[in-house]
Amino acid sequence: MTLRIILVLVAALAPGSAQCWPVSGDRILAQDMSHAVPAFAAMAPYLELGYAPAPGARRTYGAVELARLARRYGLALEPGMEACFARPVETLTRERVAAALLTAMPAVRMEVLEFSHQPVPPGELRFPLSGLSAGRPSESPRLWQGAVSRPGQADFPVWARVRLRVSGKRTIAVEALPAGRPILRAEVREETYEGPPGLPDLSHVLGRTARRPIPAGAVIEPEWLDAPADVTRGERVQVEVRSGRTRLLLEGEAQSSGRRGAVIGVRNPANGKVFRATVADRGRVTLAADLRDPAAIAAAREGDTR
Numbered sequence: 057m058t059l060r061i062i063l064v065l066v067a068a069l070a071p072g073s074a075q076c077w078p079v080s081g082d083r084i085l086a087q088d089m090s091h092a093v094p095a096f097a098a099m100a101p102y103l104e105l106g107y108a109p110a111p112g113a114r115r116t117y118g119a120v121e122l123a124r125l126a127r128r129y130g131l132a133l134e135p136g137m138e139a140c141f142a143r144p145v146e147t148l149t150r151e152r153v154a155a156a157l158l159t160a161m162p163a164v165r166m167e168v169l170e171f172s173h174q175p176v177p178p179g180e181l182r183f184p185l186s187g188l189s190a191g192r193p194s195e196s197p198r199l200w201q202g203a204v205s206r207p208g209q210a211d212f213p214v215w216a217r218v219r220l221r222v223s224g225k226r227t228i229a230v231e232a233l234p235a236g237r238p239i240l241r242a243e244v245r246e247e248t249y250e251g252p253p254g255l256p257d258l259s260h261v262l263g264r265t266a267r268r269p270i271p272a273g274a275v276i277e278p279e280w281l282d283a284p285a286d287v288t289r290g291e292r293v294q295v296e297v298r299s300g301r302t303r304l305l306l307e308g309e310a311q312s313s314g315r316r317g318a319v320i321g322v323r324n325p326a327n328g329k330v331f332r333a334t335v336a337d338r339g340r341v342t343l344a345a346d347l348r349d350p351a352a353i354a355a356a357r358e359g360d361t362r
Contacts, residue, residue: 076140076141077091077092077140078142078143079142080144080177081108081209082107082108082209082210083108084104084106084115085101086101086102088105088141089105092138092139093122093139095126095133096126099129108141108143109143110143111143111144111145111175111176111177112143112145113142114140115142116138116140116141117138117139117140118138119137119138122137143177144178145177146178147176148176148181153168156182157183160182160184163222164220164222166219167218167219167221168216169217169219170216171216172214172215172216177206177209177212179204179205179206181203181204182205183200183202183216184202187200187201196219197217197219198219198220199216199217200218201213202216220253221250221251221252221253222250222251222253223248223249224248224253224255224257225247225257225258226247226249226255227244227245227260227261227275228244228245228246229243229244229271229272229276230245231272232269232270232272234266235267235268236266236313237265237266239263239265246258254278255275255277255278256276256277256278261276261281264281264283265283266281267279267282268280285313285315286335286337287310287313287315287318287335287339287341289310289311289312289313290309290310291339292308292309293309293310293322293340294306294339295322295333295341295343296336296340297342297343298344299344307325308323308324308331308333308341309322309323310322310341314335315335316335317334317335318335319332319334322341331343
């Protein structure tokens, strides 16, 4: 791919300065200065002499400033010498932007609608997945933030506005789905489609709970779904009472639904008393009690551990 490189060149500002010399880093080094002023070749090549200009800009050392810099390092210069430096830049092309985007998301067809047109420094063009704007899959086009990366230097930000399309499968509600209940196979159907990526297929819908009521005929969006609860209200659960290495197993009935780490109410079917326990796994909850105390054991069995 051919890239249009823009090197900023300027006319002679004085007899000793013929052009702006390109610099690639954030600092002007002695080896850079030696191109414009040969006397600086006697110095350590990587000695930093000053800040380089921004990409696409130039920096000129006038005769007075250059003479002062030479005196600092004990160099003799011809009178009236000047030095000019510029940062090379290039312009992005639609083809280069598209290639970088496909590297990040190769399985998706995409159309580049707009992209950065400001000059950028030479480097690797990257569009990480983290730079793709959040939003519903049905929302298009999407803004994608990227950067031109250069070793040892800060990334130069760029952007593109893209339309993403895939051939895949999506899930349709065949009847109204209430919130908070696992979705069943008979309530949904799957169909092929071509459009924005990110819509869940059947395997990513079944068993999950609807976060909000979903009307019949709606295409199910991923943000409408919650992971299935590990414990569902009304189901029998195993209760593990812990005290150090001691374990006491009981049976209870969940009074609410929850995923791992949630604290829910559990009823003791034997006496109807309710205690609070932590969901540990599918169909299992735990609570802590001092099982060295016989009264604590009796309380746990009776459901008084709170």
